[in-house]
Amino acid sequence: MNAADSVLQLVRPDILALTAYSSARKESKGGRVWLDANENPETPSVHQPLFNRYPEPQPAELVAQLATLYGVAPAQVLVTRGSDEGIDLLLRTFCRAGQDAILITPPTYGMYVVAAGIQGARTITVPLIREKNFALDAEAVLRAVTPEVKLVFLCSPNNPTGGLLERAAVLSLVRALAGRAVVVVDEAYVDFSGQPSLAAELAANSNLVVLRTLSKAYGLAGARVGTTIADPAVISVLQKVIAPYPVPAPVLQAALAALTPTGLTAARESVARLVAERGRLAAALARLPAVKRVWPSDANYLLVAVADSARTMAAGRATGVVWRDRSKDLPHHIRITVGTAEENNATLEVLSRV
Ligand SMILES: Cc1ncc(COP(=O)(O)O)c(C=O)c1O
Numbered sequence: 001m002n003a004a005d006s007v008l009q010l011v012r013p014d015i016l017a018l019t020a021y022s023s024a025r026k027e028s029k030g031g032r033v034w035l036d037a038n039e040n041p042e043t044p045s046v047h048q049p050l051f052n053r054y055p056e057p058q059p060a061e062l063v064a065q066l067a068t069l070y071g072v073a074p075a076q077v078l079v080t081r082g083s084d085e086g087i088d089l090l091l092r093t094f095c096r097a098g099q100d101a102i103l104i105t106p107p108t109y110g111m112y113v114v115a116a117g118i119q120g121a122r123t124i125t126v127p128l129i130r131e132k133n134f135a136l137d138a139e140a141v142l143r144a145v146t147p148e149v150k151l152v153f154l155c156s157p158n159n160p161t162g163g164l165l166e167r168a169a170v171l172s173l174v175r176a177l178a179g180r181a182v183v184v185v186d187e188a189y190v191d192f193s194g195q196p197s198l199a200a201e202l203a204a205n206s207n208l209v210v211l212r213t214l215s216k217a218y219g220l221a222g223a224r225v226g227t228t229i230a231d232p233a234v235i236s237v238l239q240k241v242i243a244p245y246p247v248p249a250p251v252l253q254a255a256l257a258a259l260t261p262t263g264l265t266a267a268r269e270s271v272a273r274l275v276a277e278r279g280r281l282a283a284a285l286a287r288l289p290a291v292k293r294v295w296p297s298d299a300n301y302l303l304v305a306v307a308d309s310a311r312t313m314a315a316g317r318a319t320g321v322v323w324r325d326r327s328k329d330l331p332h333h334i335r336i337t338v339g340t341a342e343e344n345n346a347t348l349e350v351l352s353r354v
Contacts, residue, residue, distance in 0.1 A: 003206035004233035006179040010150050010207075011237050012096050020240035025054050055249045058239070062252055065259040066227050070199050070212055075232035078239065081246050083188055083211040083226030087153075088115045089238050090184060090209065090228070094150040095121035102151045103144060105136060107160060107329035109186060112153040124149060133296065134161040138169040145181055152177065155186040157193055160326050160335040162297030164193050171201060174208045182234075184209045189299035191217030191271055192278075199229050206231040214258060216300060218267045223254040274300050278338045281347065285336075290354040292332070301337045306354070309334055315354045321346050 001009075008016065024037035034053065043050045058079055067074040080086045095102065097120030104112045105128050113123045126141045128134040141152060152173065156165040174183045185198050187210055199210045210229040215221040225247075228238060247255075257263055282294045282302055290312065293305035306312045309327040312334060316323055324335040336347055 003178075004231055007182065007206040007231055008233055008237070009179070010094055010182060011234075012093065015093055015237060015240060018240055021244055023054070023057055023244040025056055025245070051249045053249075054245050055247055055252060057245055057247075059247055059252050062247065062255055062259075065256065066212075069259060069264075070197065070210075070227065070229055072199050072202060072229050073232070076199075076202060076229050076235060078228040078230070078235050078242065079247050080226040080228055080242065081224040082215060082221075083186065083213040083228070084111055085224075085242070085246065086211050086226050086228035087111050087184075087186075088118070089241050090151055090182070091115040091119040091121060093238055093241050094182060095119050097121065099148065100150045101146070101148045102153060103141060103149050103181075104153050105141065105155075105158075107134075107158075107326070108153070108155045109159045109188075121150075122148070128158065128161065134158060134163055136165045136169045136173075138173050141173055142176055145177060147180075149181050152181050152183045153186065154183060155188075156198075157189040157297070157299040159189065159299070160301070160303050160324070160329075160333075162295055162299045162301060162303050164190075164195055164298045167195075167198065170198065171205075174201070174205045178205065178207050180207075182207050182209055184211065186211045188213045188216055191267075192275060192300045193298035194275075195298070202229060202231065206233070209234065214255060217271050218258045218263075219270060220254060220258055223251045225251060225255045274338050277341060277344055278302065280341075281336070281338055281344045284348050285351065288348070288351050290351050301335050303330070303333055303335050305330075305333050306351075308332065308354075312351070312354050316347075316350050319346075319350050321350050323347070 037054050040052050043052045062079055063074045063077050067077045101122035101124050102116045103124045106125050116123045124144055126144050129137050154165055154170055177183055187197055190197055202208055212227045214225040285291045286294045290307055291304055295303040309325055309332045313325045326333045326335050
């Protein structure tokens with residue numbers, strides 16, 4: 001059995017058998033008079049047609065640019081509405097409701113368990129090792145993977161703890177789970193880490209999926225542009241499940257602008273500024289009496305242990321400064337996004353008075 005076949009064995013059989021919806025834009029290429037998709041020939045609200053046509057389902061230019069950005073082939077790329085849609089598509093593609101499960105390593109990003117809940121999949125948890133700076137317990141994960149577990153979600157850098165997972169540990173899991181489960185590495189914040197993506201390992205590991213996004217380092221959270229990077233066979237199956245036109249025309253414009261040489265330079269400069277601010281903010285926070293611990297971060301946020309999270313959050317709210325309370329998973333911890341220098345000063349100002 002070749003590698004692609006072994007990962008396809010993990011896909012829901014009914015999805016494998018499904019005939020995908022064939023949209024008008026998929027079937028017709030190179031036309032002159034477009035009368036196949038029941039579109040309006042005008043955009044009545046303005047004088048010239050703007051957004052009256054359905055967009056390409058997977059705009060070739062954007063797919064090519066993202067493939068270049070992430071160092072993979074276009075056939076390994078699926079553009080989604082944020083990486084959140086990638087998570088949802090993976091759940092719906094691999095997990096049979098009421099039968100299959102995912103595995104997560106808490107504390108971690110909340111959407112994995114929500115997407116599993118919506119799909120009717122169970123969630124198995126193997127906590128990160130707090131005493132080792134929230135390291136991955138690869139052996140415990142391996143022991144916990146039953147035949148029902150189709151997807152293992154690893155977040156690196158991890159939200160909310162901030163640290164990268166050890167590359168060798170992640171790769172050992174991917175290899176050990178070949179033919180048994182898909183390992184999804186969510187790299188929403190990897191741009192802030194200075195470390196290479198695991199996408200380079202895809203060619204050798206068909207059960208690896210990497211999630212990237214333009215929401216964070218590229219400042220396009222409002223545009224909703226995520227990328228699922230996977231074996232071409234997996235991308236083909238995900239294309240059966242995704243909505244027909246996930247990349248609206250204005251979003252395509254915004255994404256292509258971000259990926260021009262000027263856009264890419266601006267993003268690099270923004271990341272450099274935020275990484276410098278992260279260092280300054282972490283050092284200043286660590287000096288405040290209300291702060292018990294600042295966890296090391298490879299991302300654009302800091303996980304901070306405070307003396308009293310309820311009082312701290314209330315102090316922030318009272319002055320209009322909003323952080324994320326993570327005390328449900330981690331008692332008396334809050335997560336603070338690294339903002340502009342001015343915004344970070346607002347954080348320091350409020351916390352210095354708690
Ligand atoms: C770890 C992680 N993955 C994915 C996402 C979703 O990002 P997107 O805006 O690409 O949907 C987030 C958003 O905060 C996140 O923290």
